[in-house]
Each structure stands twice: as structure tokens, then as C-alpha cells.
Amino acid sequence: MSETHESALPVHVVGVGLWSPGFPDAPRFLAGEPDPEVKKPPCALVKSRMKRATSVLTRSAVEVTTQAIEAAGWPLDEVATVFGSQHGEIQIAVEQMQMMQEGSGVVSPARFKNSVHNTAAGLFSIAATNKRFTTAIAAGAHTFAMCLLEAWGLMLAGEAERVVVTVGEEPLPAPITHFSPHRALALSFALARDAAPERSLGLIGRPERGEGEATPVDAGFEGHTAAGGLRLLRALHGGHEGALALSPGWQLPMRAARARAATGAAE
């Protein structure tokens, strides 16, 4: 591996987080052993009072963000965060539309304040007392790629040393479910410019144009907003090296720590 190639992979992945019905975390997901008891994201970081009237999307996003930061061994208040979702708080949005047609036609203030796209970003910042940069992004099928691009930009421009990227979706409710029958899933990656060798799960570069390798995505999550992220998760776990397909037309150069160890490349 040349130094040039190595410097094109300037960002370490140092922690991951995952939640989906049946899967409380990334190891259980990678093992492919669903637990039927896992139905709601625990989101233990957030007090019950604050969790009330929040969506599965928000609670799962905060849950996996916390998992990724804790896996990285970082304080919760010393990271910048980038949250992404294609559909956002769609369950609350449609629930409010129903309220508009019932009774007095007014909506719930508790639901409304948790209906914005940055609800997870806000809730995490409050629960973690994190006053740093946070954002919430949407870019259709390219949402995960653009979140990584924003995180890469924050780090390379010197605005943040550590960034957590979290993407998630919850199912579309009736009457629009059929437009995208995706499942609930939230996925998080803790990224840093520097990491101790034993902490690094692998290196990634800048999301770039290209049709990278479309390695298989777990059954039921093909076409999911987080599909590129699941591909990265499997690649890190499986010792992959190369350019991974993130979304149509966007790819991510990466090398898993296990691949780096196998080739003897320098850190």
C-alpha cells in the first residue's frame, strides 16, 4: 500500500452503533440472530419525561449514537454529530395530520416540538449536555453518503476532531407505507482523525463519485437509506479493502483494520 493511498484514507472508524427491531446492537446484527424481545430502542441516555412523545426514529438514533460514542471510549459531550434520514419524523407528521381532522383540529404541542428533522440531534445534545456542532441532513438515497461527506468536511477543514454520523429510518405509516416499505433501523459510526491502533476498526476516505463494489446488504434492508452504512459495517467486520458502493453513483474508499493488519501496511 503506497503512502499516497494511505493518506487518501484519513479517517478512522472507532465505534459503531446499531438498533433495529430484533437487534439491540451491531454484534447481534452481525451475528444474524434476531431477538424477538427487542421491540423498542431503550435510549437509556434520555430521561423518561423527555422520551415521551418522541418517535422510534429519534429514540433509535440517540440509542445508536450513544452506543458508537461509548464504543469509541469518548465523553458524550466532546463530539460533533451529523444525523441523517431520508423520510425523517414521518410517523409524527402523519399522526398530526390525523389530529387535524379530528375534534378541534389542533395538534399536540408535545408531538409538534418533536416533529422536526433535527429532533434526534436536539435530544442527544440535551441528554448528553453536548453543546458542539450538530446537524440533520437529508439527501434521498444519497443521505448516508452526504452525511459522511459533511463529517469528512468537518474533520478535514479542522472544525472537529471527532464526528459521529448517524442515519436512521422508521417505517412510513398508512396511507403512504407502500411508497417505501422499509424497516426501522438506525446505524451510527464514530469517526476520528486520530485513533490508537487497537481502537481503529478501519480507515475511510472521502465519499466520491463512482460505482463501488455493491457487496451484499442484509436481507430486508436492500434499498434502505442506511444500506451503504450496513455495507460499511459488514466490510469493517469482514476485513474488506476497496471502494464500497454507498448509493447509486457514490462510493467510499475504505480499508478494514483486519485487512491493514494482513497486508502489514503502516498506520
Added chain:
Amino acid sequence: MAERTPHPITAYALSCGLGRTTDEVFQALRDKRRGLREVPFEIPFEAITGTVPGGPLPPLPEPFRDRESRTARLTALGFRGIEADVLAAREHWGPERVAIVLGTSTGGIDRTEYAHFDWFGRGAPEPPALPADYDYPKQHPFHAFEDLVAEMAGLEGPRFVVSTACSSSAKVFSSARRLLELGLADAVLVGGVDGLCNTTVRGFNSLGVMASEPCRPFGAERPGMNVGEGAAFLLLERPGRAPARAWLRGVGETSDAYHMSSPEPEGRGALAAMEQALAEGGVRPEQIGYVNAHGTGTKYNDAAESKALHTLFGDGTPVVSTKAYTGHTLGACGAVEAIFSILALEEGWIPAGLGATPRDPEVHIAIPDDILRQDMRFVLSNAFAFGGNNASLLLERGES
């Protein structure tokens, strides 16, 4: 903190409650006319909104009819004013080198309101019988209106939407700056669009902050806020193609870490965002000629922001909330008010602080009652949001 490289803003355009074109909007601001009027749909309570004047918004051009939404129509209307500049930038830099980063809080949610209202109570066959002209993927999601811009302008650079509620289209400036500084684009079309919809009008009413009369930011007799709508676009690019109408000198972005819908009462997060923006530009508070406040006209926002402003500027620097004219354009307000700030720099005047007299006795900042003429080199423009999400823009007078 190291100073950041200044980036030229070479063009801008907007539509909002004050007018359909940039000229109309600016003239209304000069005339001290408010753009607050009837809500363009039925609601079960009294309210006025910053509705774009002149009746129904023009339909989308023929090839884009299937992208229908109020936000999409507003997008097309506002984009007309900057189209020639964007096409010139595309010609100069190449379509793949012009990125788009836009802010919105709702995207095309009004289309799902329309479909849901039509469907609700009529039973639920599978798939549900929804209006034939409703197309969720092309109309509702956040990226839909941005795809419309990309197609109208023929732009192929990276694009994404920032949706952090009312700070969305202030934060797009820092995203764009990163794309420029890291060589991923030579020009970035930034901005924000939010069309009026039931979700926001009824939502803010549920919080008990909606007014049925014009808002009075920082005034003792404030009745609450008015939701507004707007589409505002600005072109950031590498130097050389076109003269800078203004320079982006700093962006401050912080989190309150306090409450989902109320600002931290002492305004600490807002203060930190303004300080960060100033530090990025290497500019001292006394060099700021004008602050375009977030100034929603609600008690808690006005109190927190005015404390932060007083800490930084005392009662000397003029502060105005232009939401008294436009209403709160939500995801568009960062870009709308950045354009008002640039107008102040270009023409050397500060809008009148409508409705701020008599002043809230807790507010200790300088708000001009009438238009104030003065030359300025720097302005700050604030945008704060649900989730305690704060952004502050530092802008410098350009070359024109």
C-alpha cells in the same frame, strides 16, 4: 481560533410575504410595509401569516408538474431571480462543479396533508386510494425541492438538504464553505425554502405562540409570532468569476443542550454562536454595524437572544428583527435574513424595527424605530431553532 478564508457571495434572490421578486421585497422593506396577511388555507383559529402576495403561486413549469407542492412552487418562483447567475456559474465552472445545499423545515409536507385529508375517513383499501396527482417520493421528502432546483438549473455537483428547523438555511453556509475549501465544488447554490402548511401553522398554534395580529419582536406589547413562507437563494463561489456582493466571513454553530422548544434562558448558546462567527472573521463586536436578530417575537426567544446581544454589544449596535415584516419563514429564514443583511451592507441602511416600541423592559439593546442610514462593513445575522440549534452568520460588505 484561526481566521477562515472569506468566500464571495456573488448573487442572491428571494420571494416571501413582502413580494414575489427581490425588487418587490426590497421596496416593501424600504416602505416599512409588512407582508402579513390571510392564511392561504382553512384553519380552526385566527391567525395571519407571511403569505407570498398575489394569490395562488404559479404552477410549476410543464416538465416538473409531477413535483407539485407549495414549497416546490415557491422554489421555482424564488429561483427565477437567480437563474441567470446560476447558469453563468454553471457555464464557467462546469455543471458537476456547482453544488447545492438548501435548508427547509418541512419540504413538501403539504402534499401529504392534501393526500391524507382526501383519504382520511374513506376507508383503507390496499393500496390506499390516494389522489392521482399525489406522488410521495417526488413531492414530500426534503430532497424533492432540491432535486427540482438541480433539474431546472442543470447542476450535477453534490447536493443535500440541511433540516435543523429554523436554523437550516443559516447552517447551509458552513456546509457550502466546506465544499469550497476542500475542493469539492467551485460554486455552491445555498438557500432555504419553506412553504406555508397546516403542520407548521397549527403546530405553532398548539405551542400557544401564534398571533392573529402582526408580531412585535422585542416589544412590550408582543402578541406572539407569525409563521411565514419564503424562498431565498445565494451563490457562493471561488473568487474570480463575478464580483463579491458580500463576503462570508464567519459561521458560528452551537447547541444549547437545554430544551427541545425553548431557548436556554440566558442565551448562552446564542452568545457562543455569535462569538464563534466573530472569531472566524477576526472581527470585534464594535466593528459590527448591524445585527439581524432571529427575533421571533415570542417572549422566551426575545428574552434569551436580547441577553446574548446585550452581553456582546451592550445597547450600542443596532439590532432589528425583520420577522416583523416577513413573519417567521422557518427553514428559509437564515437565507432570507442573510439577504436582508447584505442589502444593509450594499445600500447602507438598516430596516426600521417595526413594533418594538414600547420596548419590553427586559430588553436592553438598540432597536431603531425608523430606517437608520449608516455605512457598515460587517453585519451579523442570527438563526436559532428547535433542539437548541444555533447559527450566526458574519457577512462583510462586498466589492460593488
